[in-house]
Amino acid sequence: xxxxxxxxxxxxxxxxxxxxxxxxxxxxxxxxxxxxxxxxxxxxxxxxxxxxxxxxxxxxxxxxxxxxxxxxxxxxxxxxxxxxxxxxxxxxxxxxxxxxxxxxxxxxxxxxxxxxxxxxxxxxxxxxxxxxxxxxxxxxxxxxxxxxxxxxxxxxxxxxxxxxxxxxxxxxxxxxxxxxxxxxxxxxxxxxxxxxxxxxxxxxxxxxxxxxxxxxxxxxxxxxxxxxxxxxxxxxxxxxxxxxxxxxxxxxxxxxxxxxxxxxx
Numbered sequence: 001x002x003x004x005x006x007x008x009x010x011x012x013x014x015x016x017x018x019x020x021x022x023x024x025x026x027x028x029x030x031x032x033x034x035x036x037x038x039x040x041x042x043x044x045x046x047x048x049x050x051x052x053x054x055x056x057x058x059x060x061x062x063x064x065x066x067x068x069x070x071x072x073x074x075x076x077x078x079x080x081x082x083x084x085x086x087x088x089x090x091x092x093x094x095x096x097x098x099x100x101x102x103x104x105x106x107x108x109x110x111x112x113x114x115x116x117x118x119x120x121x122x123x124x125x126x127x128x129x130x131x132x133x134x135x136x137x138x139x140x141x142x143x144x145x146x147x148x149x150x151x152x153x154x155x156x157x158x159x160x161x162x163x164x165x166x167x168x169x170x171x172x173x174x175x176x177x178x179x180x181x182x183x184x185x186x187x188x189x190x191x192x193x194x195x196x197x198x199x200x201x202x203x204x205x206x207x208x209x210x211x212x213x214x215x216x217x218x219x220x221x222x223x224x225x226x227x228x229x230x231x232x233x234x235x236x237x238x239x240x241x242x243x244x245x246x247x248x249x250x251x252x253x254x255x256x257x258x259x260x261x262x263x264x265x
Contacts, residue, residue, distance in 0.1 A: 021221050025221070031058070035121055059099040066217075068228050070230070071228070073230070074231060084176070085098075089161070091207045094191055106154070158175060162208055167261065168261060171251070196226065201264075204220055
């Protein structure tokens with residue numbers, strides 16, 4: 001992002017008046033409470049399809065409160081059967097953007113489990129938590145994911161952390177083993193956040209460094225001028241059999257996503 005674009009984006013961030021932001025904070029916490037109510041009262045009695053519809057509706061409403069427009073490219077390539085989806089990772093909002101399009105199970109870093117309210121909600125939705133930099137725990141999670149993908153699809157963020165979205169860090173291959181064990185295809189997803197005004201990549205949603213969740217939420221609310229773009233890529237199809245090497249799968253997905261982001265920069 002050029003310095004000129006950064007100045008423009010900074011100006012846009014300041015366009016949401018304080019009074020409106022206060023009302024939006026009220027709307028957010030009311031929406032969170034409605035989600036807690038749904039998880040407590042409705043989910044215990046709902047079937048899988050009903051749960052997915054509730055998750056999708058809740059996520060769409062959250063994007064709307066934050067003023068984020070959702071655009072999706074090639075979502076029709078996703079199959080009706082189980083698959084592993086791997087994506088680059090920019091923000092905590094990534095999960096809600098994906099769920100607003102097509103609800104799915106996620107793998108998240110163990111720290112998320114400790115987030116107030118949102119961590120509890122993630123746990124109730126079946127999120128699998130993984131300890132970063134622990135190969136032993138990753139091995140246990142692989143078995144859990146493989147078992148989950150007997151009936152459900154799962155999304156992973158193999159960079160192991162979030163970035164500003166300008167480039168993609170190397171993918172850690174460990175969790176790709178779950179697709180090999182479960183014998184399911186691996187689809188890739190490139191996420192980008194754009195300014196509605198400039199059409200350029202925006203740093204506003206980036207959840208990086210020592211930034212806290214509330215700080216990130218406040219930063220997005222100052223803007224409310226964002227587009228989240230989800231672009232899906234098919235699994236490797238040139239080989240006569242499904243690839244069974246986790247490192248190759250990780251490199252293939254990384255190349256698909258990074259090449260797309262470079263072409264769009």
